[in-house]
Amino acid sequence: MRGVPGARPAAAYAASGRRALRVTLVAAAGFYLFRYGFERPVAATYALFTVVALGGLSRIPGTGRQRAEVVLRLLPVCWVLVIVGTYLSVRTWSAVVGMLVVGFTLAFAAVGGPRLAGAAPGLQLLYILPSFPPYDPGSLGDRLIGTTTGAVLFIAAEALLFREPGQPSYRERTARAALTAERCAAGLAAPPHALTEADVRGAREAGQALRPSNVPEAERPAGPGMHDRALAHTGLAARTLLNRLAQLSAEPEPEPGPETAPGTAVGPGQDTAPGVAVGPGQETAPGVAVGRRWETEPAVTAVLRAVARLAVATATCLRAGAPLVTEQNALAEARARLFDVSAGPASTQARGSRPAGATAPGFPPVVLRRHAAVLEIADAALAMGAAADLAIRGRHASVELPVGRFWYATSRAPVLWWHRMRGHAGRRSVFFQNAVRMALALTAVRLVAGVDTLPHGFWAMLATLTLTRTTLGETWSTIRLALAGTLAGALVSAGILILVGPDTAVYAVLLPVWMLSAFTVGPVRGVGWAQGLFTVLVALVFAQLAQPTWRLAEARILDVLVGSAIGVVFGVLAWPRGAHDEMRHAGAELLRRSAEIVVATSAAVAGGATVAVQSGVPGHRSLERAVVLAESAYAQLQSEPPPLGGRTPGARLPPVMDWQATLIAGHHTLWGSARLLEPPCAALGPAAAESAGALGDRVAGRMLLVSAALDPGQDTPATPVPLIDPALASFAAESPGAPRRYYATVAWLHSLMADLTRIAHADRASEAGAPGPDGR
Incomplete structure (x- = not known):
């Protein structure tokens, strides 16, 4: 009954x-x-x-x-x-x-x-x-x-x-989340370039609504078919996008400083950006400005506006099936332009967008980290749009899909069913x-x-x-x-x-x-x-x-x-255990594989290695397999029937973990690593290389801690390991693209730490009936 x-x-x-x-x-x-x-x-x-x-x-x-x-x-x-x-x-x-x-x-x-x-x-x-x-x-x-x-x-x-x-379907919930992301992206792209408390709260609520524990059982996209898999992927990308937008708005405000030479930092927390005067009669050289004016860069605002347009197109696609290829391509182009601007001559000459020998603007640390954060936002939005198009239009999807990320897009329904059954044909x-x-x-x-x-x-x-x-x-x-x-x-x-x-x-x-x-x-x-x-x-x-x-x-x-x-x-x-313990095992394995990728990627960045995105760093395929297995366990957890006749009075309910946040961390590790290894791969100097390697080791260590704590019978530690960012003031001796690559790595690791914190606080937040520290 x-x-x-x-x-x-x-x-x-x-x-x-x-x-x-x-x-x-x-x-x-x-x-x-x-x-x-x-x-x-x-x-x-x-x-x-x-x-x-x-x-x-x-x-x-x-x-x-x-x-x-x-x-x-x-x-x-x-x-x-x-x-x-x-x-x-x-x-x-x-x-x-x-x-x-x-x-x-x-x-x-x-x-x-x-x-x-x-x-x-x-x-x-x-x-x-x-x-x-x-x-x-x-x-x-x-x-x-x-x-x-x-x-x-x-x-x-x-x-x-x-x-x-x-009840609102998962498609409708994801469409609402996309429209919330549009409001956040538009707010960050226009003055005063910040989100209100209501915007941040709305982003958190929209992300919370996509958690399966808050979705009616009938509406959860847990089936083995392509449409269900893609719709689940859309929700995951939407949560990632909302979280990254809220993080961008929460960045600390740098203090304005005196006039500087082109592309140099003024001091701790004092950065420059193109085209803004320092004070009365004190105008900077081309491409330099002081204070929190990085948002005025055309490349940055173009990305945020393109994200907003793609978010609206995603919502329309989910509700009415309209194509979104135009908005998807526009964001991809805007993202490429920001990548060129942030990378400097090493990238722009390679892409042919700047004449050889031309001078590119230099950016201080805070601006470079902002650029990296906006690039992450663009990647999440592109993943959301591609997944939504695939979920609604199936094999008629017109958006070009990233290699490896949507592995199920080219498989027929019987193959996907066989894949699901084979994945569960084990003890x-x-x-x-x-x-x-x-x-x-x-x-x-x-x-x-x-x-x-x-x-x-x-x-x-x-x-x-x-x-x-x-x-x-x-x-x-x-x-x-x-x-x-x-x-x-x-x-x-x-x-x-x-x-x-x-x-x-x-x-x-x-x-x-x-x-x-x-x-x-x-x-x-x-x-x-x-x-x-x-x-x-x-x-x-x-x-x-x-x-x-x-x-x-x-x-x-x-x-x-x-x-x-x-x-x-x-x-x-016959194994008297439930799905919750199996999800813990799959989630722990996913984080262990992610830790390996973090260490390998940080080492590659520190050494300036060029690694093809298709082959990836060592362990890349193992992480892809761990993601697939964790997604299967996640679908299994959502589909496990509740007790017949309701819950036995007095029985203790298992804690409701935010397992979707674990999947987000795995996906984020995969596509973040691929983005950091995009050519050209500028070599870092000794100080920056040591810093990048140390930061990667710390984040990987945190992943292993959370992974160990996910084993049944243990509590998840709630206190995250803090990042130590030396915020190097000078990259004068480095390669031209080194600052961008270094701070892109820092931003990626910082976002992974936020993902891990969300996992670590999920048990306590759910038991208290409140969202986690980031509202998820």
Whole structure:
């Protein structure tokens, strides 16, 4: 039964009551139509249990229309399951083998995203139902008629009755984030070249809205297809862009200083930029100015304005599918011009944009760091635009994609599905663990039921299906409550059967009333209430299909005991852990690989090495693989079903980490390293080289600290390792492009530190119900 975690009691009962009313109306209509209208009890049974499976046992997220769409697509699967289950049930060995294969397949299908994960338990029930007596392939027609009628009525009820308000889709949330980025970029490009507190707060809120923990389960782009992957990439890039814009606005204000010679620094914190006078009658040489006037550089403001235009185009693309290639190319050109201006003659002569021998303006440290920050903003915006175009237009995308960053863009859907399944075909995958656990448990119950002729063995398998959890502690707690509820329900059932006897009219009147109560109260009050109420419900159903006896309640208790015991055994044997620990492992590995890239890139920058972007620094491919695995684990975490019947009262929820920030750090390491190694690669002098190498080592050390702390059972350190920036005042003896390359490295490492701080504070921020230090 679907729980309503986190809702207030009145709201929870209202939401549960609406679902219960839909299920009750449809299940009762199908059951009574075939049982009393056409005297076809088999069709009546399948019509009722199809609705119970799809509407009660399944946890398909989303609105009624979204659930109806999912069930409509799964209707052919329902037919196949009923047919296969009917023919395999005639022999115990074939039924056992079929249960093993089908049970594993349906449970492992959860790799397809939250909707398939939510539908899997209901589909399991549709296969279990025909796997038990009567073993009558001749009744297959009635079984299919009942299944189809129940599914069609359920689809109509979900789509038409008690419509629920829809939540903003992930596309809409990302579009809003892009428009927020547009306002921030436009504010930084125009006087007074700073963001207001409202702008910064809006950027933080927009980024927070893209965290999966704040996105409805049905709207999370966690599927294996290209569109879902690209949409998730768009949200990640949008969060990165918003964070970088807020960081740029938060840079300290340098103090104005006296007149200087072209391109020289005045002193600590006193920098120059082109074309601004120092004071009355004191005009600087061309390309020099004092104070915070770097924003007046045409190249810088051109990039920020191009970012703003691309952000608007991205929002339009996400909402209406409009192309954005013009804005994407414009930003790429503006970024190239700023790179040339910041790099000086070594770059501009190489690109042919400045005559050989011409003098390029020199920039002081603070300006160079600003240039590097704006280049990072441009890269994030370009990634966001490319991902949005790919997410909406697919193979018809017109934006040129960076090499390696969108590896999935050229793969067909079957290949991406195979990639997802192969990535989870191992013992560390929670999907694989759950599939093996569930398949073995259901197979064992079917074997026991077939060999020992367990009465109503269907109920034992239903108990295994609904009570087995992903952790041993939760399984044991759930089973204790379920057994108590089942015992209470069995006593009530026995009393009703003894008092009413064979009068089916009384059971027919009680059934819809009790069904409405069971599906309303059970999901809110927890598994104990759900099992107790459902025990009485099945007694009322079977009392109308065969001669009722109080031993029906006794059989129900026995079946739940057997199913629960087998569920506990296989819960112990098959990796009793949840997805959260696996995500910690993948995130820790990602940060370890990122630390290797940081050290290698810093060493390459310090030595002035030229490394082709395609080949990358040593370990580049290992980091790419770690990013892919972490993204798969992230999708797995988003798709892992919540406990059936809601959270067990008193159970401690695991802390909600900002795992998206971990992915941001991995992606940022990849594209930042590629940007720093773009030719020409000017060599640094001894002092700058030593500084760049030391800064890289410190950031890599911080990555390793956070990586170690992500291992299960440890706390994440909250205090970041501070950067030590010597802010070298003179690069007179260096190569012409050395200052730009050095301060671009410093800006990259500084941004990575911000990413790590966000990860480190995520646990504490989520527990306190507040955003992290940067609002994420």
